[in-house]
Amino acid sequence: MASEPTSKAGSQIRVGLIGVGNWAKHGHLRVLDLLPDYKVTAVYSQRSEASREVAREYGIKKRGAVGKRAGQSS
Structure with missing residues (x-):
């Protein structure tokens, strides 16, 4: 059974990524x-x-x- 798309017709789910390392890029x-x-x-x-x-x-x-969190070392 094919699954139905979860978004409304004509709209897209918008995604934001924090971190663009190897997993994100590839x-x-x-x-x-x-x-x-x-x-x-x-x-x-x-x-x-x-x-x-x-x-x-x-x-x-x-x-x-994005800046480093408070207390995070370099």
């Missing part, structure tokens, strides 16, 4: 890009250049860097 982003019910709308990373590269490659408009 797994999550590639798969989400293939699924018509999903759209990655934002990516964030501790390194702004990493989020910029991924955003450019996948046409994602919102990107940026």
Whole structure:
């Protein structure tokens, strides 16, 4: 039995990723890009250049860097 899409007709589930390491780049982003019910709308990373590269490659408009949590060492 085929499963029905979970989103309303004509709408997509918007996804934001925090962290753009190997799993995100070679797994999550590639798969989400293939699924018509999903759209990655934002990516964030501790390194702004990493989020910029991924955003450019996948046409994602919102990107940026997130700071380290309080008490986290370098």
